[in-house]
Amino acid sequence: MCDLHVPVRPGGDVAFADAALKRLIERDAVDHEFIEQHTNHWENIVEHLGSVTYDELLADAGLTMAQLDAFVDEYAAASSAILLWSMGITQHKHAGEGVRGIVNLALSRGNVGRDGAGLMPLRGHSGVQGGAEMGAYATALPGGLEPNAANAALLATKWGFDVPAHTGLTAAEMPEAAMAGELDVLWMSGGNFLESLPDPRAVELSLEKVPLRVHQDIVLSSQMLIPGDDVIVLPVNTRYEQEGGGTETTTERRVVFSPEIPRIVGEAKSEWRLFAEIVSRVKPELADAFKWADNQHLRQEIARVVPAYAGIETLAATGDQVQWGGPHLCQGGEFPTADGRGRFSVLARPTIDLPDGMFTVSTRRGKQFNTMVQSEHDPFTGTGRDAIFIDSAEAAALGFLDGDLVTLRSETGEFTGHLHVTRLARRSLQVYWPEGNVLIPSGPEHREGASRVPDYNAVVTLAPADRSTLTVS
Template identity: 60%
Template sequence: GLMPIRGHSGVQGGAEMGAYSTAFPGGVTVSAESARELSEQWGFNVPANSGLTAPEMVLAAEHDQLDVLFLDGSNFVEIMPDPVRVEAALARVPLRVHQDIVLTSQMFIDGDDVILLPAATRYEQEGGGTSTTTERRIAFSPEIVSPPGEARSEWRIFSDIAMRMNPSLTPHFDWADNQTLRAEIARIVPMYAGIENLSKVHDEVQYGGRHLCADGNFPMPDARARFTSLNVAPPLLSEGAFFLSTRRGKQFNSMIFNEVDPLTGATRDAVYIDHRDAAALGVSEGDALRLTSSVGSMLSTAKLVNLPSRSLQVHWPEGNVLIEAGLNQDASRIPDYNAIVTIEKVSS
């Protein structure tokens, strides 16, 4: 889109450090050539194959193709479609390692061996840290409180694991402190130049300047921006069926565990339905409804709003029980968080 917004604070910088399956630091696509260049910079062999996306990890676990699953943050049970299937898949992995700042439901799934590694938050990590905003601003946050208990800076956990698994990598991962690590980021990711100078409150740098391509020159062969117009056909719906989507941009409960959305006043189990559709079905505000898809059902409370006819919205992750696993978009390799559902009024 014209203005893609990341879902959570920290995702932008994490992705630009290569913390996803198809890219190296700087967002460089994984390939034999990019792996060779990174190997030369780091001084050890970097694999040239892409990793697994989250849906692919679940599928591999389901087919007993994973010996170890290391989960840094996140919660597959709540973010992935068909949570019952996800729980069953994770239970099959011989060794699961969960690294996080809070306890999550996936940590309590039975398994042969489950290890919990407590991590420090960004505000607790030794020497402070940085986060990158949607507008590409890399901002420094000082250490405001020491980590509680056994919690450690996440980068130290990763570096220690790398060095213990392969002691020959020790010279490459034995960073003295956060400042040393930031200097390494500046060396490997050119667009992050300046991060090595951030060390105190209000220090920041915005790569690319305030506006990208402000001079009208775009990183294309002819220096012109490319826009593509698509005519998207509406979904084919049978009689009585509705197209349901999970609320992404306005979802409120992935880390904020409130029962009511302060923005809309809707409860966590709300289903947003158009006024006209509600009238046709004899549905009033607050009515109990059962939504049923091809894989599951969900008890919901009607929230009357203005929407395109025969479309519904539910909050995430509550609505994941309605989403079919395995329907991944080919290019992005992410699930299709939509479903075709029917509505049934539930008598009180």
């Protein structure tokens, strides 16, 4: 599936980015013209990288010099490159530094704002991108605006009612608030905290403590079955059944229209209509602000409130689309900063201190839609969903064979499954998500500081399973 795989160890992304950029500088394989005309702080990063050694960078990245050079050879030879990253970078305690390391590599060769080049974060699925850009996010207002007094006032003038000027609780913070007795109502639009968040047992106990839980969704999920004082389930339509059609936003920033499938499924409503009806009953004085005849009228409001989405109101037929920001962000090296220049960052490399005899375990996806697993046997890898992926050399050194039944133990829980021998970074393991979430610790110390996104990695021991304690099903 790829020409080159560089097995960076979990937590080693910053060290790898620094090592690669250090190598590019030594080879004089950087775009000096782009750097001079369109960026700041290049001298700072050159000085910083001159003060660190390959020995320390490669040790943290879990790589050899040959593996590093293989990557640098490919990158330096490419006239243009698109740098993509996904949840292996973002669902990590040091995600911000990891992303900035990728940005450094892109800026160093001018791979921004032109054909065949760019920076591209990949999201979990198509509903996440557009939802976040419409403000369905604890740390942002519609259009990605920072929650502050000025932006809240701006939206209030457009909507005609007060808008909160502070951030909310993230998904990972809500169970902690519930456990502390700080939530009276938890209204969940889709999703499944029980399957998606770290430490599912703690999540289950916390959801039981919420006096009123409302679950609106298109399918039944396991979290709905957790007992509570009052649990209400509200069925809603899929995006393809929205009155007046619906849109999705792709990772290429394309807002794509799908026409309405005209059918009625039980008592299901369009999600936006359900919200509107609740508002009109709880605060009748705001009812007029939520009286959209259909989704076309709602798209007209989006175009007015979120200028980047201008054009969404014109979409009417299958495949109609607009691309917010145009074909390129930062076109021609013009960045959305005060001086129009991109910024190199001197990175704070995380300390990797893995005790002897222990491993880092990361979660991975198989053939599934979010937490909904379609098969107990994953067709992507040919393994069962209880697979524990391990490097072949590591398994041999420990005396394990492919298929051996073993148990992983972390500070949070344990997971028993069958080893699958493959090629991984040393002293690292992988398990499927969401099954492996029993190993992932929760709490503020296990989240990225700015985004508050959970770190889906854990430190574990590996041992043969005690078959006498296993339940046969």
